[in-house]
Amino acid sequence: MKLMFIGARLFEDVALYTEKHGITSVLTESNPDAPNQDLADVLHLVPRGMEGPKTVAIKEDVDGVVPLIGVDGPLLSLSSLKKDLEENYGIPVVTSPLKASSIAQNKYKTKKFLLENNLPTPPFQLINMDLSESHFNFPMVLKQGHGQGGVGIEVVNNHHEMIEYLEKFGNALAEDFVDGIEISVEVLGWKGDHIPLVPVYKGKTSPDGKHPLFKVKKSPLEIDGIDNSTNNEMIRELALKICRLMGVEGSADLDLIFDGEKNLVLEINTRPSGTRYLTAASCNINPLQEMVDMATGKWKSEQVQKNIKDYFAMEVPVGDFSTKRNSYLYRSFEESHGWIIHGPPHHQRITIRGETKKSVLKIAQSLKLPSLIEEPLY
Known part of the structure; x- marks a missing residue:
C-alpha cells in the first residue's frame, strides 16, 4: 500500500x-x-x-x-x-468535496447554510459603512467572510469601534456577542459514513476576543449546573446532522457556544482541527490516523465506535517548554507517560491524559505548568 x-x-x-x-x-x-x-x-x-x-x-x-x-x-x-x-x-x-468546503470556507455561506436548515446560530447581520438603518446590541463580534485563527475577528463595544473596524475592512458580518462556553467537536466521515467524537471545552467567551489557542482546554466537555451527558450527546447529534447535510469527508470540526440554555453553531471547518490532540487524549481516536485508514479502504464508523474510550484530558498553552519530547517519536499517550507536547516554538502546548481528573492534575502539577495559575482546571 x-x-x-x-x-x-x-x-x-x-x-x-x-x-x-x-x-x-x-x-x-x-x-x-x-x-x-x-x-x-x-x-x-x-x-x-x-x-x-x-x-x-x-x-x-x-x-x-x-x-x-x-x-x-x-x-x-x-x-x-x-x-x-x-x-x-x-x-x-481524503478531504471534503466542493459543496462542503465552499460552505465551510466562507462565513457568509456558513450562516446561510445554517439558517436554511433551521440550525441554531447567534443572530447576525451583514453591514457596511452605511449604518443609518442598523441597530446593534453591543458588544458585537465582527468577522470577515474568510479567515481563521482569529484573523479579521474583533469584539466591538460601541459605534465608534465599529466604524474603526469598517474603515479597515469595508464590511463585516456582525454577530451578537454570546456570553457562554466555547466548544469544539470533531467529526469523521467517509463515503457517507460519519461519526462525531467527543465535545471539547475551550473556555468562556471573552469580550477581548482572546483565541481558544491561548486558553486551557478540557475534554470531555463539562458545564456546571446541567446534565452533561445529555448535552454532550445533543452536541454530537447536531454535529452529525450538519456533516451529513454538507457531505463532509475526512476530518472536520464544529465550533459552538453554549449560552446557558442551548448550543449555537459558529463555524464548520473541513480540515484537521486544532483540538485533535485533546480529542485523541480523551477518546483514544486520532483523527489523522483515521484519515489514513480511510485512504486504505478499511475505515468504518462502527469500528471507531468500538475503539472509543473514556479518559479525562486537558491542554495547556506553554509557549516554550524545554524538552526533547516534541517530536514524532512521542505522539502516543501510552508511550509518553500520559502527556504530549506539540506545536512550533513560542506556541507549544501540552496535552495530558488520565483515567481520572485527579491523575490529570497530578501530571500537570509535576510538570509545573505556568498556565495552571491563571485558570482552575477541574
Whole structure:
C-alpha cells in the first residue's frame, strides 16, 4: 500500500502509524524549509498549488491521498483535486468535496447554510459603512467572510469601534456577542459514513476576543449546573446532522457556544482541527490516523465506535517548554507517560491524559505548568 500525503507540517502525527502498518509514504511539500520532510519514504518538493501533487500522485501510482493541511486557503483547490483524481484516475482523496468546503470556507455561506436548515446560530447581520438603518446590541463580534485563527475577528463595544473596524475592512458580518462556553467537536466521515467524537471545552467567551489557542482546554466537555451527558450527546447529534447535510469527508470540526440554555453553531471547518490532540487524549481516536485508514479502504464508523474510550484530558498553552519530547517519536499517550507536547516554538502546548481528573492534575502539577495559575482546571 502506497499513500501520498500533502503537507509536511502535520506528517509527524502519522509517520509512525504508516510505518507500523507497512504503508509506503510519499510526501509532497512546497516549502523547502518545512519540518518533518525526512520522515517520509519518498519526498517531492513541488510548487504551490495542486498541480504538483496531482502529477506526483499519478506518477507514483499511489493508492490514496491524505491532505495534511490545517489552513483554509487551499481547501477549495483540494476539493477540485479530489474530484479530478477520484473521477478520472480512481485515486481516493481524503478531504471534503466542493459543496462542503465552499460552505465551510466562507462565513457568509456558513450562516446561510445554517439558517436554511433551521440550525441554531447567534443572530447576525451583514453591514457596511452605511449604518443609518442598523441597530446593534453591543458588544458585537465582527468577522470577515474568510479567515481563521482569529484573523479579521474583533469584539466591538460601541459605534465608534465599529466604524474603526469598517474603515479597515469595508464590511463585516456582525454577530451578537454570546456570553457562554466555547466548544469544539470533531467529526469523521467517509463515503457517507460519519461519526462525531467527543465535545471539547475551550473556555468562556471573552469580550477581548482572546483565541481558544491561548486558553486551557478540557475534554470531555463539562458545564456546571446541567446534565452533561445529555448535552454532550445533543452536541454530537447536531454535529452529525450538519456533516451529513454538507457531505463532509475526512476530518472536520464544529465550533459552538453554549449560552446557558442551548448550543449555537459558529463555524464548520473541513480540515484537521486544532483540538485533535485533546480529542485523541480523551477518546483514544486520532483523527489523522483515521484519515489514513480511510485512504486504505478499511475505515468504518462502527469500528471507531468500538475503539472509543473514556479518559479525562486537558491542554495547556506553554509557549516554550524545554524538552526533547516534541517530536514524532512521542505522539502516543501510552508511550509518553500520559502527556504530549506539540506545536512550533513560542506556541507549544501540552496535552495530558488520565483515567481520572485527579491523575490529570497530578501530571500537570509535576510538570509545573505556568498556565495552571491563571485558570482552575477541574
